[in-house]
Amino acid sequence: MHYLHLLLDMALIYDNNRFFVLGRAMYQYSYADQAQVDARVAQFADQTKRFLAGELSEERFLPLRLQNGLYIQRHAPMLRVAIPYGLLSADQMQMLAEIADQYDKGYGHFTTRTNIQYNWVKLEEVPEILGKLASVQMHAIQTSGNCIRNTTTDPYAGVIEGEIEDPRPYCEIIRQWSTFHPEFAYLPRKFKMAVIGTQSDRAAAQLHDIGIRLTEKDGEVGFEILVGGGLGRTPIIGKSICEFLPKRHLLTYLDAILRVYNFHGRRDNKYKARIKILVESMGKEAFAQAVERVFLEQIDGDLTLTDDDIAQAISHFSSPDYARFDPLNAPKPDLTDKTDEEVKRFNDWMRHNTVTHKRPGYHIVVVSLKAGNVDGIYQQAGDLDSAQMRALADLARRYSFGEIRATHHQNLVLADVATTDLVAVYDALRQIRLARPNIGTLTDMIVCPGFDYCALANATTHNVASAIDAAFDNLDYLYDLGDIRLNMSGCMNACAHHHVGDIGILGVDKKGEHWYQISLGGSSGEDARLGKILGRAVAQNEVADTIATIARVYIDNRQSFGEHLESFAQYVARVGLAPFKDAVYNKESV
Amino acid sequence: MSIDIDFIHALNAAKPDVFDQTGTPVGTLAPLLKDNALADQVGYVPFNPDQSQKRVYIDADADMQTLKRLDAQDVVLVMADFRDGRTFSQARLLAPRVKRLIIAGDVGADQVGAFLRIGAMHFAPTDPREARALPKSVHDLKGVFDGQDKAQLPVFQATKETV
Numbered sequence: 001m002h003y004l005h006l007l008l009d010m011a012l013i014y015d016n017n018r019f020f021v022l023g024r025a026m027y028q029y030s031y032a033d034q035a036q037v038d039a040r041v042a043q044f045a046d047q048t049k050r051f052l053a054g055e056l057s058e059e060r061f062l063p064l065r066l067q068n069g070l071y072i073q074r075h076a077p078m079l080r081v082a083i084p085y086g087l088l089s090a091d092q093m094q095m096l097a098e099i100a101d102q103y104d105k106g107y108g109h110f111t112t113r114t115n116i117q118y119n120w121v122k123l124e125e126v127p128e129i130l131g132k133l134a135s136v137q138m139h140a141i142q143t144s145g146n147c148i149r150n151t152t153t154d155p156y157a158g159v160i161e162g163e164i165e166d167p168r169p170y171c172e173i174i175r176q177w178s179t180f181h182p183e184f185a186y187l188p189r190k191f192k193m194a195v196i197g198t199q200s201d202r203a204a205a206q207l208h209d210i211g212i213r214l215t216e217k218d219g220e221v222g223f224e225i226l227v228g229g230g231l232g233r234t235p236i237i238g239k240s241i242c243e244f245l246p247k248r249h250l251l252t253y254l255d256a257i258l259r260v261y262n263f264h265g266r267r268d269n270k271y272k273a274r275i276k277i278l279v280e281s282m283g284k285e286a287f288a289q290a291v292e293r294v295f296l297e298q299i300d301g302d303l304t305l306t307d308d309d310i311a312q313a314i315s316h317f318s319s320p321d322y323a324r325f326d327p328l329n330a331p332k333p334d335l336t337d338k339t340d341e342e343v344k345r346f347n348d349w350m351r352h353n354t355v356t357h358k359r360p361g362y363h364i365v366v367v368s369l370k371a372g373n374v375d376g377i378y379q380q381a382g383d384l385d386s387a388q389m390r391a392l393a394d395l396a397r398r399y400s401f402g403e404i405r406a407t408h409h410q411n412l413v414l415a416d417v418a419t420t421d422l423v424a425v426y427d428a429l430r431q432i433r434l435a436r437p438n439i440g441t442l443t444d445m446i447v448c449p450g451f452d453y454c455a456l457a458n459a460t461t462h463n464v465a466s467a468i469d470a471a472f473d474n475l476d477y478l479y480d481l482g483d484i485r486l487n488m489s490g491c492m493n494a495c496a497h498h499h500v501g502d503i504g505i506l507g508v509d510k511k512g513e514h515w516y517q518i519s520l521g522g523s524s525g526e527d528a529r530l531g532k533i534l535g536r537a538v539a540q541n542e543v544a545d546t547i548a549t550i551a552r553v554y555i556d557n558r559q560s561f562g563e564h565l566e567s568f569a570q571y572v573a574r575v576g577l578a579p580f581k582d583a584v585y586n587k588e589s590v
Numbered sequence: 591m592s593i594d595i596d597f598i599h600a601l602n603a604a605k606p607d608v609f610d611q612t613g614t615p616v617g618t619l620a621p622l623l624k625d626n627a628l629a630d631q632v633g634y635v636p637f638n639p640d641q642s643q644k645r646v647y648i649d650a651d652a653d654m655q656t657l658k659r660l661d662a663q664d665v666v667l668v669m670a671d672f673r674d675g676r677t678f679s680q681a682r683l684l685a686p687r688v689k690r691l692i693i694a695g696d697v698g699a700d701q702v703g704a705f706l707r708i709g710a711m712h713f714a715p716t717d718p719r720e721a722r723a724l725p726k727s728v729h730d731l732k733g734v735f736d737g738q739d740k741a742q743l744p745v746f747q748a749t750k751e752t753v
Contacts, residue, residue: 032744036734043730047700055719060672060698146675176745181737182704183682186675251740262679263654294654302739309746316745 027087027172027316029137036179037134040141044068045127052124067147067185069115069140070126075453079118079126080143081133085153085171085195086114086406090393093404095136097389103129107385110369112446112497113192114152114406115143119453141179146187146273148178148258152194154202155407158317159415161358164214165221167197169313170250173305174212177251184258188265189273191258192230204408204524206238207231207500209275210257217244227257227287228279231494235530236276241288247310249295251303256294260287320401320416325361333422348475349426349437354417361419365400367392367412367429368436370444373473378466379433381447382410391432399425408497409485410446411439442472442484442551446497450490450507451514457490459507459514460540464488467544472551481551484568485524500524502568503547504531516543520550520580521572535581546584553583597649597670598622601695604716608692611711613725619666619694619714622647650676654683663689667710672696678704682738685709699723703731707738 047064050056056064069080081096088096096116100108103125104118111117121129133139142149151171158166174193178184184191194203195212205211211226223245229238245253257275264282266272279287325331333350335343355364371379384392392412396404399421400414407413412434417425429435438444445468448454450461465488472478487501491508498504500522508515515537522531538546557579558566566574602621610616646662649670657680665688667677677693685691685708693705694714702713702724715721736742 027745030744030747032733032735032747036731039731039734043700043727046726046730050723055723057719060700060720063673064700146673172745173743176735176743177737177740179737180704180731180734182707183678183738184675185704186673186678186701188675251737255737259654259679262675267674267676302741305740305746309740313745 027084027168033137034134037137037139037141040068040139041127041130041134044130048123048127063145063186066145067142068126068130069143070123071144072455076120077123077126078453079121079129079140080111081108081116081118081138081140082143082150083115083138083406084175085151085157085168086155086408087168088404088406089136090396090402090404092136092138093389093393093396095132095138097386097393099129099132100386100389102132107383108389109380109449110382110384110406110410110412112408112410112495113143113150114155114408115150116406117449119449144190146189146191147185148181148187148191148193150192151175151178152192152203152208152408154196154198155405155413156202156355156364156415157197158319159357159359159362159364160198161356162199163197163358164216165197166314166317167195167212167214168317169310170195170212170214170223172316173250173313174254177254177303181258183255184262187258187262188267189270189275191261191275193254199526201524201526201528202407204497204500204528205229206528207235207497207524208238210254211238212250215244220246222246223250225253225257228276228284229528230274230276231497231499232274233271233492233494234274234276235494235499236280237528237530238276239279239284241284241291248305248307249299250305252298252301253291253295255303256291256298259294260290264290319359322359322362322416323418325419327360330360331418331420333419335423338423345437346423346426348479349435350422352437352441352479353435353439354422357416359416363417363419363422365414365417365422365425365429366407366439367414367434368439368444369411369434370438371433371436372438372443372469373466374433378462378469380449380462381445381465384412388432388434391428392434395425395428409444411444437475438478440483440485441478442481442486442503442547443469443478444485445469446485446487446501448489448495454490454495456493457507458492458509459490459516461488461490461496461507464505464507464516464540464543467541468547471544471548481555482565482567484551486547487522497524498522499530500528501531502572503550505543505547508537510537514540516540518543518546518550518584520577521569523569532577534577535585538584549583550580553579597668597695601668601716606694606714606716607721608694608712608714609721609724609728611706611728613728616712619692620645622666622668648680650674650680652680654679657683660684660687665690666692666694666714669693669695669697672698672701678708681705681710682708699727700730702728707736 051061071078104120108116151174153167191209193210194205194208196205197214207229213224215224225242226238261275265278353366400416405413447465451457484502486503487496487498488505489496489498498506504519506517517537518534519531607615645664647666649668691710692712697715699720
C-alpha cells in the first residue's frame with residue numbers, strides 16, 4: 001500500500017488496484033488551534049515541574065491537572081484525552097495507538113463522554129504525552145475539573161436522515177467558545193453540553209447541564225435550550241427554558257446561563273453544586289428569568305453570530321466526496337463467495353451493526369467495543385488495544401474518508417462506508433474482534449471501569465458484566481429479546497448512566513461486600529426517563545441470574561400486535577415493576 | 591456584603607506585592623481598613639488621604655445587582671479561596687467600567703492569564719510561591735481562543751489556513 005500525501009488533511013491511497021481519495025468532512029484545525037494546544041503543553045509542563053519541585057501546592061495543582069484530564073486513580077494516574085464531539089481522524093487514532101504502546105499498557109478506554117482514557121500513565125510522562133497529542137492537534141484540555149467539558153452530539157450527525165441540520169458546526173462553535181473561556185474555568189462543578197439535530201435523541205441531551213436541540217419555527221431554524229439535566233447522585237431530566245432561540249444568539253444565551261450558574265451555584269457542598277440543583281432550588285421559571293435578564297443585557301453584543309459566521313462554521317463540515325449511486329438501484333453487498341454460515345453471520349451484523357445512511361449506496365457502520373467474553377477472557381466494554389486502533393485507522397482511511405466517531409454508548413462508528421465495501425469492512429473488523437453483532441442488544445452494555453480502576457467506585461463491574469455476557473451468549477435469544485439497553489455503574493456517580501438504562505445496575509458497598517441494585521424502565525432517548533429501583537440489592541453472584549429472570553419475565557409476558565412485538569421498554573412501561581419483583585424476590589412463584 | 595474579618599487581617603498582614611500585566615511588581619497592596627469596610631455595606635474604604643478617591647474591596651459574595659450599583663474607579667476583588675470562580679464573573683462585569691481592577695488574596699499565578707483576558711491588569715497574590723511564579727505565568731496561553739468575543743474564535747475567521 002502506498003500513501004501519497006497531497007495535503008495533511010487529504011491523501012491518495014493506492015491499494016489492491018484501487019485508488020482511494022481521502023478528504024475529511026471534519027473541522028480542520030487552524031494554526032490558532034495548533035498554537036493553543038502547544039501553549040497548553042508548555043504551560044502544563046511548567047506547572048508539573050513546579051508541583052514536583054514543591055513550588056505548587058497539591059491543592060492548587062489539583063484543578064490544574066484535572067483541567068488537563070489527569071486523575072489520580074486506584075493504581076496509577078489516569079489521563080483523559082478529549083475527542084471533541086466524538087470526531088477522530090485516522091491520524092489521530094494512529095497517535096492514540098502509539099501513546100497506548102509507549103506510555104500505557106497498550107490500550108485505551110472510550111468513555112460515555114466520547115473521550116478516551118489511559119489508565120496507566122506516569123505523572124512525569126504526561127507533559128510528553130500531551131506533546132505527542134498536540135502533534136495531531138489533540139489534547140486533554142477541560143476533560144475534567146469544574147469547567148465546561150467536551151460537548152457531545154449524535155454519532156450519526158450529518159449522515160442520518162431526518163436532521164433539521166447537522167449539529168456538528170454548533171458543537172465546534174461551542175468548543176471554541178468554551179475552551180479557555182476566561183470566566184468559566186472555576187465553576188461550582190463540572191458542566192456538560194450536548195447538541196442534537198434530530199427528534200431522535202442519540203446523545204442523551206436531556207441528561208446534560210445544557211441540552212441543545214435544533215428546532216424549527218415558522219421556517220426558521222434555531223435551538224430549544226434545556227437546562228438542569230444530569231445523572232449522578234441526584235438524577236434529573238433537563239427542563240426546557242427556551243423553546244426557540246434564534247441561532248444568532250446561541251453564544252450570548254449560553255454565556256448568560258453560565259454566568260447565572262457561576263454566580264449562584266452552590267459552592268459549599270460539591271454534591272449540591274451542579275446546575276440541576278440550582279434550577280431545582282430556584283424553580284425553572286425563576287432560573288429562566290435570571291438567564292433572560294443577563295441575556296438581554298448582552299444581546300447583540302460581541303457574541304452575536306451573523307449568517308456569514310454560521311455559514312463559515314458550516315463550511316467546515318461539508319460532505320465528503322461520495323460516489324454517486326442510483327437511488328432506485330442501490331448496490332448491495334456482494335456475498336457470492338461466502339458460505340451459508342458466513343452469509344448468516346454477515347446478515348446478523350448488517351442488521352444490527354449498520355444504519356441506513358442518508359446517501360443512497362452508503363451505510364453507517366457501528367463498531368462494537370463490546371466483544372464480551374473472548375476465549376474465556378472478558379473484553380472490557382469501551383476498551384480498544386493499539387493493534388485494533390491501528391487497524392481501525394487503516395479501515396477508516398480506506399473505507400470511511402479517514403474519519404472515526406466515538407459514541408456515548410462506548411462504541412465507535414465508521415460513518416460513510418459504501419454498501420459495496422461492507423463485506424470487506426466486516427471481514428476486517430471480524431479479524432480484530434470488533435464485529436460482534438450485538439449493537440442495541442443486552443450485551444451492548446455501557447460499563448464503567450468500576451472498583452478495579454476507579455478510586456470513587458464502590459463495586460467491581462467487569463466481573464459482573466462478564467457473567468451477564470455469558471448468560472446471554474446465545475445470539476438468537478439475544479435478538480429475540482430485541483433492543484434492551486443495560487447500563488452498569490460501580491457507584492452512584494453514574495458514569496455508565498445506569499439510571500437511564502432499560503436495565504440499570506448500580507454497584508453498592510455493604511460492609512465491604514459488593515452488592516448490586518437493579519432498576520428498570522429508564523431511557524436516555526427523546527422519551528428520557530429515570531428507571532425505578534426494583535427492590536433490595538442482589539449479591540454479586542446473583543446479578544446475572546437476576547437479569548436472566550428479568551428477561552424471562554418479559555419474553556413470557558410480552559404482547560404481540562401482528563408482526564410487531566412489544567419491546568422491553570414498552571412492556572415495563574405497561575406493567576410496571578410488579579411482575580419483575582415477584583419473579584426476582586419470590587422465585588418460587590415463577 | 592461584608593468582608594470576612596479574619597481574611598482582612600490575613601490580607602493586611604501579608605502586605606502582598608501588586609504585579610501589573612507584565613508581571614512587574616509595582617508596589618504593595620494598601621491595607622484594607624476593617625472598620626470602614628465593615629461599617630459600609632458596600633465595602634467602601636478610604637484610600638487616598640483626601641478621601642476624594644475611593645477604593646472598593648469586594649469579596650466573592652457580591653452579586654450582579656450589587657456590582658451594577660457600584661460607582662468606583664479603583665476596585666479590589668478579594669479572593670478568599672482560589673477555587674471560588676465567582677471572582678472571574680465579577681471581574682468580567684466590572685472590567686469595562688473601572689479604571690483599575692486588582693485581584694488580591696488567594697489568586698493563583700495560573701489564574702492570571704484568564705483575568706488578563708477579562709481585563710483585570712493588577713494582581714496581589716498572598717501566597718509567596720504564587721507571587722514567585724507570576725512573572726512567568728502572565729505570559730502563558732497568549733493568543734488562545736477567547737470566548738468573550740466571537741471574533742476571536744478561529745472558526746469565524748475567513749482565512750482558512752490549516753495545519
